[in-house]
Amino acid sequence: MEKKSFTFDEIKLKLVNYCVYQDRCHAEVEQKMREFLLIDEAKDEIILYLLKENYLNEERFTRSYIRGKFYIKHWGKNKIRIHLKQKQVSDKLISSCFDEIDEEDYEKMIKKIYDDYYSKQKGLKEYQKKSKTIKYLMSRGFEYEKINDTFGET
Structure with a gap:
């Protein structure tokens, strides 16, 4: 062609x-x-x-990408960071734009995904359900420490 x-x-x-x-x-x-x-x-x-002419704006792109992947796709910060790095966005810019995600929303999201996924685990022992659910959250890009902190309160 x-x-x-x-x-x-x-x-x-x-x-x-x-x-x-x-x-x-x-x-x-x-x-x-x-x-x-x-x-x-x-x-x-x-x-x-x-x-x-402001058609191309790396910070605006990064902020909108972070909002979309968190609020719509429900990705954690690790997964978002990896995908932005693949798009050659600098670490410094990524870190400075993470304020697009409200901390409270982040914890709520972890709790919500945890509860949804946990409740679907059938026929497993308590600790197995918990460990599977934590692994799942990590695969979505949520940080292990953050997952633990969120459940340290309960």
């Missing part, structure tokens, strides 16, 4: 729309740019334009 060729302005518009549709990180935009045969100078110019 032959690649359709676009003018610089068409490519720029396509990338603006790509960023407008949903917040993107630099890595995603660079990946998308690989679809178009652009010289480095053109890529740099588009990235600078997207940044200057």
Whole structure:
């Protein structure tokens, strides 16, 4: 299949729309740019334009990603951090954006997932149900210490 060729302005518009549709990180935009045969100078110019016009904003992307993955997908901080690192977002930025998650909501989420999952465990001894449930929470990206703290109160 032959690649359709676009003018610089068409490519720029396509990338603006790509960023407008949903917040993107630099890595995603660079990946998308690989679809178009652009010289480095053109890529740099588009990235600078997207940044200057605020279509591309790594902090906004990170904050919206954290909110979505926690409040909608119910992921813990470890899993969110790993996925953001795969998108080449810096540790410093990730850490500074975790204030998007309310601590109280985080503990409530741990309790809710724990109770839901725990109640589905049938025919197991108490300690087995508990250990399976903790493993499950950890696989969702919740920190072991945090899980323990949440249940140290009960």
